[in-house]
Amino acid sequence: MRCPRCVQTIHRSAAQCPHCGFVLSDLDDLYGSGEVRLRRLSDMAGALRLKERQKLERLLDEFQTSFPQLFFSIYYGALEDRANIRQFGLWLLNHAAYEDLDISRPNDGGILLLVDLNTKVASISFGYILDSFLTEEDTFNILAKAHPHLLQGNHLKAACVIVKQLSRVLRKKSRRATLQQKIFGPPSSQSSGALNALERIRSNRPTIEKVKSKSIHAKRSKNKEMGP
Numbered sequence: 441m442r443c444p445r446c447v448q449t450i451h452r453s454a455a456q457c458p459h460c461g462f463v464l465s466d467l468d469d470l471y472g473s474g475e476v477r478l479r480r481l482s483d484m485a486g487a488l489r490l491k492e493r494q495k496l497e498r499l500l501d502e503f504q505t506s507f508p509q510l511f512f513s514i515y516y517g518a519l520e521d522r523a524n525i526r527q528f529g530l531w532l533l534n535h536a537a538y539e540d541l542d543i544s545r546p547n548d549g550g551i552l553l554l555v556d557l558n559t560k561v562a563s564i565s566f567g568y569i570l571d572s573f574l575t576e577e578d579t580f581n582i583l584a585k586a587h588p589h590l591l592q593g594n595h596l597k598a599a600c601v602i603v604k605q606l607s608r609v610l611r612k613k614s615r616r617a618t619l620q621q622k623i624f625g626p627p628s629s630q631s632s633g634a635l636n637a638l639e640r641i642r643s644n645r646p647t648i649e650k651v652k653s654k655s656i657h658a659k660r661s662k663n664k665e666m667g668p
Contacts, residue, residue: 442576444526467531475537480513485557487516492596499603506607509569510549511541514599519556529554529565553602555595562590564602573613582606 442449444467446460456463480500481493488496496514503512515532519525533552548567551574555562564579582605589598 444530471531476535478536479540482515484517487595511545512551514553516555518558525556525563529563533565578609
């Protein structure tokens, strides 16, 4: 993975970034240490119409049907200028308590599309279960295909493109992994345990927090669009 602060490549299990000294607790200092109650589709910025939300929710259902161990979520927000979308996306995926997800789908198998309507920037974060199936290059290319639609404010179309491209990548990587397993044998017990994890990790945090106003400013504007 890449460090959310300096964007240098680091090992996901590293205690801190060897390049800039970043640690996950730095994000807790910025955004809070408790969990955040969310739904898979969280439109905090009022970017979608009712029919668009309904279509996107069906799209998320279809993704889960195709990939039973995973889930896809979308967060439309309005970050303050100083907020870093990569850092916030990583924090949110780790702290989200999804109200419309079964406990059998851990956050470690989650994929989060975060769209900031203030800066007109989008980011994709994903859990460690997907480390063998997704790369930073994959997510960059996926977002690049949806970029024109995001600029036009067509969030429904952008999300459809992202889910379609993401599903294509995951199927391709899955077929490749299956073929390699047939040739070289099953993965190590450590990798197998990661891929088969079904228990949601909540870090035993006792409190549920709303997203702090200092990091996210929710705007309920009607059909707010991304400009060019």
